[in-house]
Amino acid sequence: MLEFDGLHKSYGDHHVLEGVGFTVAPGSMFGFCGSNGAGKTTTMRIAMGLARADAGEVRWRGRPLDEESRRRIGYMPEERGLYPKMRVGEQLTYFARLHGLDAAAAARAAEEWAGRLGLGERRRSRVEELSLGNQQRVQLAAALVSRPEVLILDEPFSGLDPVGVDALADALLEQCRGGVPVVFSSHQLDLVERLCDSVGILARGRMVATGTVEELRRRESGRVLRVVVPDAAPGWAGAVPGVSVVSEQAGDTLLDLAEGADDQAVLAAALRTGRVTHFAWRQATLVELFREAVADPAQQAARQEVAA
Amino acid sequence: MSAPLSSGQLVRLVAAREVSTRLRDKTFLVSSAVMLLIILGILVFQAVVNSGSDENRIGVVGDPGALGPALEAQGELLGRDVTVVGLDDDVAARTAVEDEDVDAAVLGATGGAPELLVRESDPTVEGLVSGAVGAVALQRVLTEAGVDPGGLPQLTVTALDESSAAAGQRTAVALVGVVLLYSLIVLFGQFVAQGVVEEKASRVVELLLATMRPWHLLAGKILGLGALGLAQIALIAVIGVGGALAFDVVDVPGDLIGTVGWVLFWFVLGYALFASLFAVAASLVSRQEDLGSVLTPATLVLFVGFVVAIQAAGDPDGTAAVVTSFVPGLSPMVMPVRQAAGDVAAWEVAVAVVLMLVAIALVVRLGGRVYSGALLRTSGKTKLKEALRAGRA
Numbered sequence: 001m002l003e004f005d006g007l008h009k010s011y012g013d014h015h016v017l018e019g020v021g022f023t024v025a026p027g028s029m030f031g032f033c034g035s036n037g038a039g040k041t042t043t044m045r046i047a048m049g050l051a052r053a054d055a056g057e058v059r060w061r062g063r064p065l066d067e068e069s070r071r072r073i074g075y076m077p078e079e080r081g082l083y084p085k086m087r088v089g090e091q092l093t094y095f096a097r098l099h100g101l102d103a104a105a106a107a108r109a110a111e112e113w114a115g116r117l118g119l120g121e122r123r124r125s126r127v128e129e130l131s132l133g134n135q136q137r138v139q140l141a142a143a144l145v146s147r148p149e150v151l152i153l154d155e156p157f158s159g160l161d162p163v164g165v166d167a168l169a170d171a172l173l174e175q176c177r178g179g180v181p182v183v184f185s186s187h188q189l190d191l192v193e194r195l196c197d198s199v200g201i202l203a204r205g206r207m208v209a210t211g212t213v214e215e216l217r218r219r220e221s222g223r224v225l226r227v228v229v230p231d232a233a234p235g236w237a238g239a240v241p242g243v244s245v246v247s248e249q250a251g252d253t254l255l256d257l258a259e260g261a262d263d264q265a266v267l268a269a270a271l272r273t274g275r276v277t278h279f280a281w282r283q284a285t286l287v288e289l290f291r292e293a294v295a296d297p298a299q300q301a302a303r304q305e306v307a308a
Numbered sequence: 309m310s311a312p313l314s315s316g317q318l319v320r321l322v323a324a325r326e327v328s329t330r331l332r333d334k335t336f337l338v339s340s341a342v343m344l345l346i347i348l349g350i351l352v353f354q355a356v357v358n359s360g361s362d363e364n365r366i367g368v369v370g371d372p373g374a375l376g377p378a379l380e381a382q383g384e385l386l387g388r389d390v391t392v393v394g395l396d397d398d399v400a401a402r403t404a405v406e407d408e409d410v411d412a413a414v415l416g417a418t419g420g421a422p423e424l425l426v427r428e429s430d431p432t433v434e435g436l437v438s439g440a441v442g443a444v445a446l447q448r449v450l451t452e453a454g455v456d457p458g459g460l461p462q463l464t465v466t467a468l469d470e471s472s473a474a475a476g477q478r479t480a481v482a483l484v485g486v487v488l489l490y491s492l493i494v495l496f497g498q499f500v501a502q503g504v505v506e507e508k509a510s511r512v513v514e515l516l517l518a519t520m521r522p523w524h525l526l527a528g529k530i531l532g533l534g535a536l537g538l539a540q541i542a543l544i545a546v547i548g549v550g551g552a553l554a555f556d557v558v559d560v561p562g563d564l565i566g567t568v569g570w571v572l573f574w575f576v577l578g579y580a581l582f583a584s585l586f587a588v589a590a591s592l593v594s595r596q597e598d599l600g601s602v603l604t605p606a607t608l609v610l611f612v613g614f615v616v617a618i619q620a621a622g623d624p625d626g627t628a629a630v631v632t633s634f635v636p637g638l639s640p641m642v643m644p645v646r647q648a649a650g651d652v653a654a655w656e657v658a659v660a661v662v663l664m665l666v667a668i669a670l671v672v673r674l675g676g677r678v679y680s681g682a683l684l685r686t687s688g689k690t691k692l693k694e695a696l697r698a699g700r701a
Contacts, residue, residue, distance in 0.1 A: 048518045050684060067521070071313065075518045081511030086329070097321055098519040100313050142515065 001025060002150055002181045006056035009042055016042050018205040021056070024181040024198070029172065031192030032185040033286075034202030035294050040185040041078050043202070044154050048075050060150060071099050074148030078155050078185075080139050084128035088119055088138055091127060092145045099146030106145075113141040117167070133164050140168060144175070151175055153184040157191060169195055193286040203294040216289050224282045225255045225263060231274030240269050254282070318520045322528025326503065327536050339495070340540055343488075347548050350484075355555035364388055364433060367395040367404050367413035374447070375417050378440040386436055401425055412437060475649060478563050479621050482648030484548070485571030486641050488541060490614045492575065493582050493640075494607070496537040500583045501590035501599055503529055504679075508594045513683055522680030530583045534576075541575050567648045577664045578640030581671060582610060588675035591682040592690045602689075613638035617645045624650030634660050636667035 002024040009017040016039045024030040034040050045051040047058045049070055057064045065073075083091055092110035093103075101109060114123045117137045122130060127138060136159055143151065151172070157165055165188075172195065176182055186192050192199060193213055201209040209216055229236065230251045237243055237253060242261025246254035255266060263281075270276045284292075313321075330336050366379055376392040383390030393410055395401045401413035405425050412433045415423040422441050424434060450456075507513040507525075516525055545568045553561055589602040616638060620629035624646045633642040633652075639660045646652050674696075682695035 050514060050517055071519055073518070075515065077511065077514040077518075079511040079514060081513065081515050083506070083512055084510050094321070094325055095515070095519075098313075098318070098516070 001059075001061070002183070003059040004043065004047070004056075005059065007043060007046055007053045007058070008055040009039075009046065009051065009053050015205055017046075017053070019056070020202065020205065020207055022200045022207055022210050024183055026181050027176055027179045028197040029176050029182045029184070029195055031196035031199045032183055032202065033187075033189060033192060033199060033290055034185070038202040038294070039205050040202055041154055044075075044152050044183070044185065045077075047152055048073065072146070072149040074143035074146065074151045074153075076139055076143045076153040076156050080135065082127045082135065082138060082142065085126055087124055087126055088114060088130070089123040091138065092141055095142045096145045099148070101146060109145050109147065110141075113145045117141050117171070132159060133161060136160060136164065137167075140171065144171070149180060151180055151182040151184075153182070155186060156184050157186050157188055165191065189286040189290055199286065201290060201293040208293045209289070213286055213289075216286075216293075217284050223257050224284070225257055225266060226278060226280055226282045227253045227255060227266065227270050227276065228278035229253065229270050229273045229276055232270070233273070236273050237266060237269055240265050252278075315521075315524060318524045319528040319531065322520075322525055323532030323535065326529055326532030330499065330533065330536055336499075343491075343540075344544060344547065347544055348551065351548065351551040351555055351557060354552075354557045363391070364412075364436070365391045365393055365410040366433070366437065367393045367401055367410040368417050369395045369397060369401050369413065369415050370417065372417065374444045375414070375440060378444045379437065382436050382440040382443070385439075386432060388432070388436070390436070414441070417441065478567050478648040479624075479645065481564055481567045482571065482645045483618065483621050485545075485568060486614070486617045486645055488544060489571055489575045489578060489644075490610065490617075490641060492537050492541050493578050493610060496533050496579060497582045497586040497606075497610075498603075499533050500529055501586040501603055502596065503533070504587050504590040505593060505596050505599055508591070508683065509596065517683065522683055523676050525683075526584075526587055526676060526679055530580070530587060534579050534583060537579055538572070538576060542572060545572060567644070570644045570647055574640040574644050577661070577668070580668050581637060581640075581664065582606060584668065584671045584675050588671070588678050591679045592692065592695060594685075594689075598689060609637045610641075613641040617641035620645045621649055634663060636664045639664055 003021075004023070005021050007017045007020040008015075020039065020043050022030065032040050032043070042051060046053045047065060049065070049067065059065065060069055060073075063069065086094070089110050092113060093106045096106035096109050097103065111123070114120055117140060119134065119137055119141065122134060127135060130138065140153075140156065143153065153172075156168060156172075160168060169191070172182055172184070196213070198210065198212050199216065200207055224246065227237070228251055232251050232253075234248060235245075237245060237255055240261075242258040243266060244256045244258070246256050248254075257263060257266070267276070267279060270279065364383065368375055368379075372379075372392055372394060379392055380390045393404070395404055395410075395413060398415055401415060402425065404410045405413050405427055408427065411426070411430070413425040414437055415425060424437050426433060507516065513525075549561075549564060549568055551557075552564060585606040586603060589606060590599060592602055593599060613632070616628060616632045620626070620633070620642050623629060629642055629646055629650075632638040633646050633656070643652070643657065643660050647657065678692060678695040681697065682690040685695075
């Protein structure tokens with residue numbers, strides 16, 4: 001288990017993290033979401049020993065991370081960084097050696113990863129001569145080349161074209177299948193939803209939601225049912241117990257069901273009006289969940305007042 | 309799969325990368341080659357100048373007889389190697405002088421009106437020949453008069469400042485050494501500083517610090533480039549000393565080697581101090597353009613030391629030279645010149661070395677803290693105080 005436990009960090013009076021904690025199981029992928037400046041990068045840098053937490057710790061296999069165990073983590077910083085004048089192959093070899101591989105193993109691993117990420121022909125090029133997309137691949141290769149036990153990637157998908165996104169996603173899924181816990185941050189929530197076993201949403205220095213996307217949906221207060229009844233008169237559902245109408249437009253009705261309300265009673269009421277062309281629980285997208293989760297409580301209250 | 313790495317291994321990995329990067333850097337290779345060529349050029353020039361002035365071929369028409377040895381003896385007095393060449397007649401003498409086969413030719417050497425043939429007037433050769441001719445004539449007259457020339461008073465020479473010539477030569481070697489030491493400290497100090505900024509500017513430092521501590525990175529960089537710098541100055545020293553001995557530019561090989569050894573020793577101390585200072589200063593900025601301004605103070609100290617060292621060659625026991633030869637930062641340039649040119653007691657050298665070591669220890673301790681505090685602040689310039697505070701946290 002990779003455990004982030006009660007991380008606190010402040011710079012002067014500015015509290016960046018106020019008790020951030022989550023767990024990532026081996027072989028699972030954790031999507032780390034949050035608005036800009038929410039503290040994702042700081043959390044990852046604390047894990048890598050690049051920033052010191054005021055309180056809390058990060059553990060791998062039950063032990064706090066130290067210099068030695070960090071060497072077995074593959075890391076991709078938000079600010080990409082490579083030696084611009086060093087050749088791709090040498091650079092990967094160097095990073096592999098810094099992670100503890102001996103010279104021969106490092107050279108083999110560098111060659112292998114350059115090949116797997118489609119950089120085989122650019123092995124002898126200097127990094128500064130590569131396109132941005134290819135530099136990104138080198139950066140990823142630098143994180144993977146040491147066969148890490150854990151992957152921590154800060155915004156790995158930013159700046160990639162769709163083909164690059166797919167290649168990276170495949171590489172990460174493969175690492176996952178190999179039993180590596182993967183943590184990555186991203187603003188591309190569709191990707192997070194597609195790839196991740198669990199998601200954590202960070203807002204104002206706290207985890208406001210963690211769990212699988214499914215769990216987050218279930219946790220969402222109330223459940224929304226969409227029913228399309230073309231022949232119904234307006235207000236047809238108002239009488240069903242525990243149901244409030246969110247919106248109604250020419251029979252296309254969104255209903256909010258309170259805890260314990262019977263969806264079958266709604267269906268019966270709908271059938272009484274005539275034809276039912278659509279009846280389904282509406283799946284909240286991660287984007288909606290995210291908006292809900294990160295919304296400032298003060299602002300949310302204000303919005304509800306306006307609505308009322 | 310991966311074995312734990314010791315600090316030593318990490319430092320070595322960093323150092324090896326620095327060395328291999330520099331060894332493939334064309335600018336570095338060209339500048340090294342130019343430096344070697346300059347040293348070789350100086351040696352060849354010295355050798356040519358020396359041989360040109362130290363040797364004379366003097367032609368004598370007819371049998372030189374007693375004049376031959378007299379010319380050689382006279383030459384010895386004037387510090388020149390004289391070779392006497394026999395010539396058949398006046399015509400042959402003229403041709404030999406015109407062809408520069410000989411520097412001068414003596415006609416009618418044994419007669420009453422000897423004549424000296426030269427291409428252009430050369431007072432040394434003229435004095436040499438006229439002295440020889442005069443000596444031979446005097447001897448003949450004396451012998452004819454029945455006086456024993458051995459009874460004439462002989463001049464005995466006593467040199468009061470026996471060591472001055474050797475000291476002069478040592479000073480010259482020390483000066484060349486200090487010029488080299490200064491240039492190489494500046495060059496390799498710049499390499500260290502540029503390397504630090506390159507890592508900050510390209511943000512690769514974050515990836516590096518995820519695997520090692522700041523001091524590993526700093527030590528590896530300084531040791532790697534330092535080894536390269538030492539190798540370069542040692543190579544120049546070996547070629548220089550070898551060349552000087554081969555071309556006979558110096559007279560006292562022992563002195564030469566001793567002086568070169570001290571220059572190498574002071575290079576190591578000077579480099580250790582200035583490379584650390586440069587690295588720490590460089591860690592405060594994140595763009596190569598800002599490097600100049602933060603390096604200026606340390607560069608100035610280095611330059612002052614250099615200027616004082618040059619002056620110390622003329623006045624090794626002057627107050628300025630004596631005082632600065634103890635000041636850390638200045639001593640690596642002034643002390644070797646004083647050691648070569650003047651009288652320096654062993655305790656003086658020891659004090660200067662200890663002071664220098666203390667300074668290095670201080671810079672490494674405090675500087676290491678600044679360096680680790682400033683390294684991850686990759687935006688703009690970091691203030692020294694902030695870096696110190698961050699380094700302590």
